[in-house]
Amino acid sequence: MPELPEVETTRRGLEPHALGRRIEALHVHDRRLRWPVAENLPRQVAGRRIEFLTRRAKYLLFELDSGDRLMLHLGMSGSVRVVTASTPRRLHDHVELHLESGRIIRFNDPRRFGSLHRLAADAAGHPLLDHLGPEPLSDAFTGEYLHGLARGRRGPAKAFLMDSRVVVGVGNIYANEALHRAGIHPGRAAGRISLARYRGLVEAVQAVLVAAIEAGGTTLRDFASTEGAPVYFRQRLDVYARGGLPCRRCGVPLRERRLGQRSTVYCLRCQR
DNA sequence: ATATGAGCCTGTATGC
DNA sequence: TGCATACAGGCTCATA
Secondary structure, X not given: OOOHHHHHHHHHHHHHHHOOOEEEEEEEXXXXXXXXXXXOHHHHHOOOEEEEEEEEOOEXXXXXXXXXXXXXXXXXXXXXXXXXXXXXXXXXXXXXXXXXXXXEEEEEOOOOOOEEEEEOOOOOOOOOOOOOOOOOOOOOOOHHHHHHHHOOOOOEHHHHXXXXXXXXXXXXXXXXXXXXXXXXXXXXXXXXXXXXXXXXXXXXXXXXXXXXXXXXXXXXXXXXXXXXXXXXXXXXXXXXXXXXXXXXXXXXXXXXXXXXXXXXXXXXOOOX
C-alpha cells in the first residue's frame, strides 16, 4: 500500500518524464475510482504543459501551465508506470496521461481506492487538502507541536499519529514502526505522553520515512526501464507483519491485535 | 469537541 | 479441486 515514501519515490521517478511535457490527451478508461473522475477532465487538461510535479501528503500534484493542478492519489493499490503506446494495457489500467514525448503515464489501481481530481487555478483550495496537518518531514512537525495538540486527548497514540489532521503521510506500517522505535505503546492515550517522548516520536517517524524513501531511491532508478514502480519496497521492518516473532531489541514475542480497525504490532516490554 | 465504526474495492490467503 | 469467507488498508463519512 503506497505510503508517503512510495508516493515520494513515484514523484521522483515520474519527474524526468513529466516536467516540461505537454499533455496530448488524458484517457480515462474507468471513471469509478474513490470518487468518480469528472467527465470533462480530459478536455480541461488536454494541451497543457506540466510545469511542476509536487506532492502534498500522499497526493501527487501535476501543476499545469494553465494554473490548474491534476491531483492524483494512489489509494491502497495504485501504481504508475511510464510506457509507450506499444505496451499493451493491463487489467486495471484506468487512466492514461499521453505526453507529447510519446510516453504514457499509466495509472493502475485494482481496488480503485485512488482518485483523480482537477484543482482549478482560481480555486482557493480543495476539500481534500484543506484540513491536512503538516508534512512529517517539515520543520512544523515537532515534539512541541504533537504534545500541544495531544493535550486532553484520550484516544490511542497510534490513531492520533495516523490522523491526517495531525500529521500527514503516516500510514499503518510506519505508525507501527515509529511507535516501536520510540518505545511508545500504541494504545497509550495520546494526552498522556510527555514532551520528551513526543520529541522521540518525531525523530522516529522521520527516521523511518527517510530510510524508506532512500530504499525506494535505490530500488528504482528509472521508471521507464523498470516497468514502473513496485508498490512495496523491501525495507526491513521491525514490527509490522511480525506478530508472534521475537522483538529485535529484546527478544520477547511481539503482540498483535486490532486497534482502530487496523492491525497493530508492538512489544509489551519495549513499548510503554 | 473527540472518538469510533462502516464502507468503498479486489487480490490473496485460508478453511471446509 | 472448488467454493466460500476473511483479511488487507487510506481515507471520508456518519454516528455516538
